[in-house]
Amino acid sequence: MNAVASLFSADNPSLPALGLVQLWLHLGWGTLLAWLGVRVGTRLGLRPRATWVLASALMVWAWLPGPYAPVHWLGLAFQGPSVMAVLLCAVDLVWRRTSLGRFREGPSFWSGAWLAAGVLLGWALLLDTLALLPVSLYAWGFNAAVPALLVLLALLPWVLQGGPVRQHSTSVLVIAVLAVCVALHLPTGNVWDALLDPWLWLYLNVRGIRTIIVKQRSISS
Amino acid sequence: MLIRSRLLRLLCALVLAVLAMAVGWVLRPAGPVPARAVVEAVADPVAVDVTRLHKVAQGDLPMPAGAAAAHASSLLVMPPGGPSALTVFWFSGERESGPGVQIAASQWDRSMQAWSAPHIVANRHVLGAQLGHGVRRLGNPVAWMDADGRIHLFVVATGWGGWAASRILHLRQSSHSLNLDALEFAPVRVLPLSWLWNTSHLVRNAPLPLADGGMVLPVHFELGWKYPVALRFDAQGDFKGMVRMSARKHLLQPTLLAQSPDHWIGLLRDESANGKVGAVATDDGGQHWRDLPDLALDNPDASVGGMALGAGQLVLAHNSSPGSRARLDLSHSSDGVHWSLLATLASGAPMDEFSYPSMAWADNSLWISYTVDRQRLAWQRFAPGGSP
Numbered sequence: 001m002n003a004v005a006s007l008f009s010a011d012n013p014s015l016p017a018l019g020l021v022q023l024w025l026h027l028g029w030g031t032l033l034a035w036l037g038v039r040v041g042t043r044l045g046l047r048p049r050a051t052w053v054l055a056s057a058l059m060v061w062a063w064l065p066g067p068y069a070p071v072h073w074l075g076l077a078f079q080g081p082s083v084m085a086v087l088l089c090a091v092d093l094v095w096r097r098t099s100l101g102r103f104r105e106g107p108s109f110w111s112g113a114w115l116a117a118g119v120l121l122g123w124a125l126l127l128d129t130l131a132l133l134p135v136s137l138y139a140w141g142f143n144a145a146v147p148a149l150l151v152l153l154a155l156l157p158w159v160l161q162g163g164p165v166r167q168h169s170t171s172v173l174v175i176a177v178l179a180v181c182v183a184l185h186l187p188t189g190n191v192w193d194a195l196l197d198p199w200l201w202l203y204l205n206v207r208g209i210r211t212i213i214v215k216q217r218s219i220s221s
Numbered sequence: 222m223l224i225r226s227r228l229l230r231l232l233c234a235l236v237l238a239v240l241a242m243a244v245g246w247v248l249r250p251a252g253p254v255p256a257r258a259v260v261e262a263v264a265d266p267v268a269v270d271v272t273r274l275h276k277v278a279q280g281d282l283p284m285p286a287g288a289a290a291a292h293a294s295s296l297l298v299m300p301p302g303g304p305s306a307l308t309v310f311w312f313s314g315e316r317e318s319g320p321g322v323q324i325a326a327s328q329w330d331r332s333m334q335a336w337s338a339p340h341i342v343a344n345r346h347v348l349g350a351q352l353g354h355g356v357r358r359l360g361n362p363v364a365w366m367d368a369d370g371r372i373h374l375f376v377v378a379t380g381w382g383g384w385a386a387s388r389i390l391h392l393r394q395s396s397h398s399l400n401l402d403a404l405e406f407a408p409v410r411v412l413p414l415s416w417l418w419n420t421s422h423l424v425r426n427a428p429l430p431l432a433d434g435g436m437v438l439p440v441h442f443e444l445g446w447k448y449p450v451a452l453r454f455d456a457q458g459d460f461k462g463m464v465r466m467s468a469r470k471h472l473l474q475p476t477l478l479a480q481s482p483d484h485w486i487g488l489l490r491d492e493s494a495n496g497k498v499g500a501v502a503t504d505d506g507g508q509h510w511r512d513l514p515d516l517a518l519d520n521p522d523a524s525v526g527g528m529a530l531g532a533g534q535l536v537l538a539h540n541s542s543p544g545s546r547a548r549l550d551l552s553h554s555s556d557g558v559h560w561s562l563l564a565t566l567a568s569g570a571p572m573d574e575f576s577y578p579s580m581a582w583a584d585n586s587l588w589i590s591y592t593v594d595r596q597r598l599a600w601q602r603f604a605p606g607g608s609p
Contacts, residue, residue: 076381078380079380151237155234162224162230
């Protein structure tokens with residue numbers, strides 16, 4: 001196979017080494033658990049210090065080996081989380097900890113478009129898993145050209161609208177996810193697994209439905 | 222960064238995209254050459270008339286002490302000149318899908334002309350520790366030897382749930398010796414095959430060897446709908462891609478038979494009511510597959526196992542009763558469509574079960590292993606040259 005053909009082929013995937021996958025399991029689930037700890041602590045009205053102690057304890061717990069650690073069971077059931085889910089949690093943790101001003105997504109059209117894109121991508125991948133699509137979408141995720149196309153799509157809001165980069169936080173996140181996927185092949189070597197996992201997709205579905213309900217209510221009132 | 226020109230922003234985006242592609246290309250391993258199958262499993266296929274194969278030996282495989290269940294054997298041909306002709310792998314434990322199930326193996330000793338005492342080569346606790354996450358159950362080992370003479374094992378490893386929550390775990394020989402007592406395996410990875418938490422792919426049948434030293438491993442998806450998938454591996458056993466083999470949703474456990482380097486057929490278990498043996502074919506070395514009409518052979522939702530001894534010399538072990546696994550037949554064909562009975566391997570009362578056949582050609586013989594009542598494994602050896 002020549003070099004150009006290999007770029008557009010899904011027949012030579014770059015997969016991560018087992019050691020890197022193990023590292024990602026602990027780092028990824030540890031970050032998600034820490035984020036969950038902060039959310040729960042905040043919801044329960046714990047003091048900030050207690051909330052961060054809880055989050056740190058969950059993060060440390062995730063690094064323990066064996067069946068007494070959550071990663072043993074989370075990995076068994078769900079394998080590793082997506083890079084996007086981990087980055088979203090990590091960014092949220094950093095913002096909460098450092099009280100830095102949040103990025104904004106510019107006009108609401110683009111935040112809605114990103115949400116819709118995530119929901120639609122998840123549905124397409126689910127239908128593909130069940131072989132209900134005429135093409136094999138998941139296998140395309142091993143193609144070297146797909147991350148490049150996704151870079152272009154991710155930068156579309158910035159190209160069309162301009163403005164400072166901090167107003168395009170989702171674009172930045174997608175580019176960061178693609179960078180991790182291309183350079184380290186995490187979490188599986190397939191770009192779709194890096195961008196979206198089923199839990200994140202379910203969250204996006206719930207958020208999408210809530211957005212629609214809120215809009216309907218505001219229109220009717 | 223504030224860039225006011227839209228054209229300049231577009232240029233920046235294009236540069237980033239090209240950079241992503243370039244990095245991906247640099248870090249990407251070399252792509253495989255087009256897949257061409259090794260058609261002749263037999264060194265001198267002209268000398269073997271498949272219609273004249275006759276049984277020369279049979280028996281039971283030795284079981285591990287205390288094992289009440291055994292199932293899903295996989296035969297692997299060992300290098301010529303070594304002490305062993307074959308290694309057989311299977312899963313064994315207190316019951317199918319039980320927590321104590323392990324992967325067992327035995328070798329056919331050339332000098333003793335007998336199977337060795339079984340040896341455990343994989344268990345879920347050790348594999349879980351090596352993977353960094355839990356493995357709930359093990360099953361269906363499938364063995365292959367790469368171009369460097371290392372054995373690879375593909376094992377069904379379940380997540381949270383039953384067989385439908387399975388993943389395919391790729392193990393590679395970590396010991397230097399092929400001798401059974403020293404044989405050890407270490408995980409390469411869980412194969413990434415689906416987006417849905419990487420469920421629910423299973424492996425069952427032997428790989429199709431390729432001329433480049435690699436192979437095509439037939440697997441299937443079985444969460445609700447069931448469909449076959451072909452996985453490509455290179456000569457060192459590195460995963461090279463996947464192709465769906467059928468548009469139908471009730472076919473599983475494909476077995477691959479090459480009729481020429483590019484033209485292969487896949488025969489499949491059919492879970493639909495009144496099922497027949499399903500069939501698919503490829504004319505371009507597995508890049509594209511098409512559905513074929515079902516074979517005339519009945520299939521009681523049971524695994525079939527086949528191989529090509531040479532061009533136009535196909536053999537298939539299959540259950541032939543419509544509603545039970547009480548009879549296991551060996552059939553032959555020259556075109557993969559029309560099959561004739563060669564021998565009945567086993568038959569019994571309606572509740573008896575002879576199932577999950579595996580076959581290999583070694584030491585100038587066709588070897589077949591199969592499950593008996595999910596409790597033990599039996600084997601038969603066929604030699605060429607008998608009366609048709």
